[in-house]
Amino acid sequence: MKIANKTITATKLVKEALEKAKKYEKYNVFTFINEKEALKKAAEIDAKIARGEKVGRLAGVPYALKDNFLSPEGQTTASAHILQGFTSPVTATSVEKLEKEGAIMIGRTNLDAFAHGSSTENSYFGPTHNAVDFERVPGGSSGGSAAAVALDIVEFATGTDTGGSIRQPASFNGVYGLKPTYGCISRYGVVAMASSLDCIGFFTKTPEDMDLLMSIASGQDPKDMTTLPDYYNNSKTSKAKRIGVIKDFDNEAVAPEIRKVLKEKCKELEEKGYEIVELEMPTLKYALAVYYIIQPAEVTSNLSRYDGIRYGFRSEKAKNLDDIYDDTRNEGFMPENKRRIMIGNFVLSSGFYDAYFLKAAKARTLIVKEYEEAFKKCDFILTPVSPNYAFKLGEKVNDPVAMYLEDLMSVSLNLAGVPGLAIPVGKTKDGLPLGLQLVGPRRSDKALIEFAKELN
Amino acid sequence: MKYIPTIGIECHVQLSTKTKLFSEVDNDARGKEPNSCVSPVDYALPGMLPRLNGEAIKFAIRAGKAMNCKINAHSRFDRKHYFYPDSPKGYQITQFYQPIIGAGYVELPSGTKVHIEHAHLEGDAGKLTHFDNYSLVDLNRVDTPLIEIVSMPDIHSAKDAHDYCKELWRLMCFAGVTNGDLYNGNMRFDVNTSIAPEGSKKLGTRTEVKNLNSFRSVERAVEYEIARQTKILEAGEKVVQQTLGWNDATGKTTAQRSKEEAKDYRYMPEPDLPPINLSEEFIEKEAAKLPPMPADYRKKFGNVISGDTLEVLLDYPALMKKLDEVCSEYVKSMSNLFASVLLAEEKSAEYLSDLPSAKDLNELCEMNEKKELSSTATKEVFLRLFDPQMKNRGAKNIAKELGLIQENDLGALEAIIDTVLQKPETKKAQEDYKNGEEKVIGFLVGQVMKESHGKANPSAVQEILRKKLK
Numbered sequence: 066m067k068i069a070n071k072t073i074t075a076t077k078l079v080k081e082a083l084e085k086a087k088k089y090e091k092y093n094v095f096t097f098i099n100e101k102e103a104l105k106k107a108a109e110i111d112a113k114i115a116r117g118e119k120v121g122r123l124a125g126v127p128y129a130l131k132d133n134f135l136s137p138e139g140q141t142t143a144s145a146h147i148l149q150g151f152t153s154p155v156t157a158t159s160v161e162k163l164e165k166e167g168a169i170m171i172g173r174t175n176l177d178a179f180a181h182g183s184s185t186e187n188s189y190f191g192p193t194h195n196a197v198d199f200e201r202v203p204g205g206s207s208g209g210s211a212a213a214v215a216l217d218i219v220e221f222a223t224g225t226d227t228g229g230s231i232r233q234p235a236s237f238n239g240v241y242g243l244k245p246t247y248g249c250i251s252r253y254g255v256v257a258m259a260s261s262l263d264c265i266g267f268f269t270k271t272p273e274d275m276d277l278l279m280s281i282a283s284g285q286d287p288k289d290m291t292t293l294p295d296y297y298n299n300s301k302t303s304k305a306k307r308i309g310v311i312k313d314f315d316n317e318a319v320a321p322e323i324r325k326v327l328k329e330k331c332k333e334l335e336e337k338g339y340e341i342v343e344l345e346m347p348t349l350k351y352a353l354a355v356y357y358i359i360q361p362a363e364v365t366s367n368l369s370r371y372d373g374i375r376y377g378f379r380s381e382k383a384k385n386l387d388d389i390y391d392d393t394r395n396e397g398f399m400p401e402n403k404r405r406i407m408i409g410n411f412v413l414s415s416g417f418y419d420a421y422f423l424k425a426a427k428a429r430t431l432i433v434k435e436y437e438e439a440f441k442k443c444d445f446i447l448t449p450v451s452p453n454y455a456f457k458l459g460e461k462v463n464d465p466v467a468m469y470l471e472d473l474m475s476v477s478l479n480l481a482g483v484p485g486l487a488i489p490v491g492k493t494k495d496g497l498p499l500g501l502q503l504v505g506p507r508r509s510d511k512a513l514i515e516f517a518k519e520l521n
Numbered sequence: 522m523k524y525i526p527t528i529g530i531e532c533h534v535q536l537s538t539k540t541k542l543f544s545e546v547d548n549d550a551r552g553k554e555p556n557s558c559v560s561p562v563d564y565a566l567p568g569m570l571p572r573l574n575g576e577a578i579k580f581a582i583r584a585g586k587a588m589n590c591k592i593n594a595h596s597r598f599d600r601k602h603y604f605y606p607d608s609p610k611g612y613q614i615t616q617f618y619q620p621i622i623g624a625g626y627v628e629l630p631s632g633t634k635v636h637i638e639h640a641h642l643e644g645d646a647g648k649l650t651h652f653d654n655y656s657l658v659d660l661n662r663v664d665t666p667l668i669e670i671v672s673m674p675d676i677h678s679a680k681d682a683h684d685y686c687k688e689l690w691r692l693m694c695f696a697g698v699t700n701g702d703l704y705n706g707n708m709r710f711d712v713n714t715s716i717a718p719e720g721s722k723k724l725g726t727r728t729e730v731k732n733l734n735s736f737r738s739v740e741r742a743v744e745y746e747i748a749r750q751t752k753i754l755e756a757g758e759k760v761v762q763q764t765l766g767w768n769d770a771t772g773k774t775t776a777q778r779s780k781e782e783a784k785d786y787r788y789m790p791e792p793d794l795p796p797i798n799l800s801e802e803f804i805e806k807e808a809a810k811l812p813p814m815p816a817d818y819r820k821k822f823g824n825v826i827s828g829d830t831l832e833v834l835l836d837y838p839a840l841m842k843k844l845d846e847v848c849s850e851y852v853k854s855m856s857n858l859f860a861s862v863l864l865a866e867e868k869s870a871e872y873l874s875d876l877p878s879a880k881d882l883n884e885l886c887e888m889n890e891k892k893e894l895s896s897t898a899t900k901e902v903f904l905r906l907f908d909p910q911m912k913n914r915g916a917k918n919i920a921k922e923l924g925l926i927q928e929n930d931l932g933a934l935e936a937i938i939d940t941v942l943q944k945p946e947t948k949k950a951q952e953d954y955k956n957g958e959e960k961v962i963g964f965l966v967g968q969v970m971k972e973s974h975g976k977a978n979p980s981a982v983q984e985i986l987r988k989k990l991k
Contacts, residue, residue, distance in 0.1 A: 129825075153566065289793075366600050366787075370565040
């Protein structure tokens, strides 16, 4: 990525990014453009450079912030009606780390409200368009961030991935997208979706950029008790030899062109001397069902705080306390938010907890174990990111089950807490980006990024 | 028919940790502006995560050990969901499935044992103040650490209910985990009462009186409920299971909700907090910090101090600790001074916060024992030891300054007495005494006291006088 120095000023980088953001306005990538602050920060960095002072590793690098990261610049809305008017007094730990290195936020990017969705169509601000094909979805929920990088507006963008929300849009737009190991990057200051699954990650144009961002953003944060001590910067990368492929994922439900590119890549790897290991992972077929119990349960819990009492939107109609809750939440949440709230409440209700939530929690443990077993047989696993490449806007928005099936191959990683990198590997005959997902054991993030080069 | 009451009590104790249970905000909101002790975490901004306060874990271990409870090596937090403006997150973080404190018991002064089912850590809710057509929310109290102590239904009288609550309060105060200010809600009691015919194996339908904050109101509420339920059963009707409130002014319980709705809190493991794993060493290290408990003092002082006095003093952990520091031979007299002099004093509350040293108290007792101080003078010097203006001067100096030291030196006394006997105004009295008028000895003693400026020990004076006038 281009970093500001004596010859390329931060102001120039920021101005270019702002111009491109304007040029691609119709893609509806951004929910907020940070023009004034961004130019101010760029000028400060340029002044530092002119004075010969030390600047950060991301000096003047324009980036896009998914609109579910808290920072005082612009409103943090999570593309949800119910958060309209909310300006955060606090800054997310990850944002703080990026800004400390001199990265400059150009704008906040669109997402499915509260990150509920796989197409960015569930946004209060309307859908974002795919960077390659305007008629198609950018994937989701981090659709705005993926498009911002793919349209080359910014050098990188932040994302959150609860069940595929970084990897799937990355592959739909032809960029790199990493969901790190659970606990690698602090979740503090990021609007929670499902806490035990949420991961913070990035969209980049190259594996090298990804490595740089990871080395900056990862590490333990006292404000997030689920973070791991910094392993990323202390990772030793072992040379991978065996690449696993999951037998069950090679089926009719997966688009032929995706199956084809996976087979081609495996062949290439074999030619390079890697051993391809066919894996039986029979528990993975339950991952989606498990995910759609645990995730809505945590979603309903995490969305409880949006009650119209302390911040954000409150219904005008409300005349008493019950109305404040009912009307505010009824008007403030999108249909998909409500669907998940209802599913979540159902699986947590006292008569059903054991049958649903508890059972799903047990199945989750089995999925964790299945991955552990798989990584005894291979170093990494190569899979499709999702069963389809970018689909048409409106194609699945009224069919929640079809939309949930988009997460078929991505959710098990979140359940197991293992990292996954979406890698652009080719194009369909119509020119749509194709991506593959490289999965590694917990804490293998750095090795994954390094191995990505082998697939190009 | 005779009915046997069965009572179980849930008690919420606010822990006096420096910061809140899940944020680094001051936990002591006494006298502070509403909503001034609130962090973004307590306020439940989006994306905020709880940070567990390690001090609260230590407090819970001590509280548990004070109740003879097992401390669980593995515990974790759960979310309990409900919508109300006092709960900014929309859920309370509590321990529903795996509490930190396991089974134990509390022994009442009467010897009755009340078993503890478990006790768990959780965050307190905020406070609402209701007005005609609006309510105000104060979140200062949000996520003040609480332990909720759940008793077994081992209590069978209003008196025992009272004593159990009081003993719990003492245990928590002695363990140093709470400020113990009942008036300000540092401890709150929910009392479940049912009655069943004597000999019946089945318990009756229970009612729950919520949010009692004095031992007396616990006792009265239980008495009232027993009477009310007895009347219902005797009329052949059924007790309705319900939640009740207590009105201290009318002395009655009243239904809080028209119909008993089965609330579903949709409990869920708290994903933002890792489980708590405590090593045996950690638990033991914390338990070792526990000072002697009321039961220890009862054992130690039961034969020295009268039972009534001891129970009075057991309300004051600092006094018991001080008593324990005083020389064993002075414990009895010191306990009386504490109970009947100090606690009768108007400023006793103020005095309790800064007690005199054991050395000063021992010195005082010694002077009293040597008859250097009369019992009245002893009380006077004792109180001065608590007076911020005088306390640092020491018992002996205070006694000297106030001229309260009695003259016990026989030689010196004889000299004073001889002087008095030489005085013409005493001659008649001396004659009268020798003639058998016993009463006049009082006049002569008075003269000696006057001559000694009150420092002579009157009984010693009388003794010498009687010898001299034989």
